[in-house]
Amino acid sequence: MSQWRAGTVQAWLEVVMAMPMYIRTCSENVKSGKVLLGLTDEDLEMGLGVGSSMHRRKLRLAIEDYRDAESGRGLSKAAELDHHWVAKAWLSDVGLPQYSQAFQGHLVDGRVLNSLTRRDLERYLNVSKKFHQVSLLLGIELLHGLGFDKEALQARRMQCEHQSVDPLVWTSHRIMRWIREIDLKEYADALQNSGVHGAVLVLDPTFNTDAMATALGIHSNKHMIRRHLVERINPCCPASGLLDYERQNTGTPPSARRQSSLGRPPSSSGRHADDEGSLRRRAVKPPTGFSPKARNGRDFSCHGSYGSLPQEACDETPPRSEGSPIRGYTTIEVTNV
Numbered sequence: 001m002s003q004w005r006a007g008t009v010q011a012w013l014e015v016v017m018a019m020p021m022y023i024r025t026c027s028e029n030v031k032s033g034k035v036l037l038g039l040t041d042e043d044l045e046m047g048l049g050v051g052s053s054m055h056r057r058k059l060r061l062a063i064e065d066y067r068d069a070e071s072g073r074g075l076s077k078a079a080e081l082d083h084h085w086v087a088k089a090w091l092s093d094v095g096l097p098q099y100s101q102a103f104q105g106h107l108v109d110g111r112v113l114n115s116l117t118r119r120d121l122e123r124y125l126n127v128s129k130k131f132h133q134v135s136l137l138l139g140i141e142l143l144h145g146l147g148f149d150k151e152a153l154q155a156r157r158m159q160c161e162h163q164s165v166d167p168l169v170w171t172s173h174r175i176m177r178w179i180r181e182i183d184l185k186e187y188a189d190a191l192q193n194s195g196v197h198g199a200v201l202v203l204d205p206t207f208n209t210d211a212m213a214t215a216l217g218i219h220s221n222k223h224m225i226r227r228h229l230v231e232r233i234n235p236c237c238p239a240s241g242l243l244d245y246e247r248q249n250t251g252t253p254p255s256a257r258r259q260s261s262l263g264r265p266p267s268s269s270g271r272h273a274d275d276e277g278s279l280r281r282r283a284v285k286p287p288t289g290f291s292p293k294a295r296n297g298r299d300f301s302c303h304g305s306y307g308s309l310p311q312e313a314c315d316e317t318p319p320r321s322e323g324s325p326i327r328g329y330t331t332i333e334v335t336n337v
Helices: 006-014 020-029 032-039 041-047 052-073 083-093 098-105 112-117 119-122 130-144 149-160 172-181 185-193 198-203 210-215 221-238 242-251
Strands: 282-285 333-336
Touching: 006 020, 006 083, 020 333, 032 052, 032 198, 041 052, 052 112, 083 098, 083 112, 083 172, 098 221, 112 130, 119 130, 172 185, 185 210, 210 221
Parallel strands: none
Antiparallel strands: 282 333
């Protein structure tokens, strides 16, 4: 980017960033890639007229990614996930296509997706349902666990397309098809636009079989139907956190697969801001019990109508003794590097 001339900067803004609305002010103020690399949030707002905070975040994250790439490491894998893929393919996969227009309007790409917090989802993207917030954040955690490599994700999904294995990567559509395969087809359509996908089944300790039955619309007095669901879902989705599940399927220790949050090998140097929307480099530690409250602003503890926690318990984590696991789940700790 530091070698770009004014025309290249404008083409990048229009084609890659999908922001042609800022080309005029950019052509007047940014005459080279070196200038672009030095822009601050204030420069983007006052100099380029980028009034949308989410658009500024997208530009700021992209500039920071390119700044890191100047060291020769290349762009992050998240840079390959454009806003069309996020708004159409990814939201459909996690079973929440109803938010596509909001994501599309804010031009949410892979970098911005990784920066989202529960507050962002509610404030900017109109995601008010707590379970939907959790579903989206767990979908992001799955991408993070795979280094934001959508080809690797697709390859995993292809391997389980015709067999009931590796539920971690199942899309919402795959779960609906599995529900039909276990002779509960009359309930499958209830999962449309519900946000129930594989990462919720595997990573969320409060989403148990009762929560799944509720999501499917199986009445509490249908004991035999619910028992059938338990018998079929338990062998398919054993209690397992992301790291243990990855280790079982790949045979690779988690420490050997740790990457930055955007799918780039970690570096011992470089500037990474901790403010909201910055590129946050995260390492995932092998845990002892899955905590429903993740760090970096991602709170997975409140699940609205689907989770097993009672409604009045949504605002706080259920008390438990220090260090004790939650029924067989492993903890994913997320820390800043």
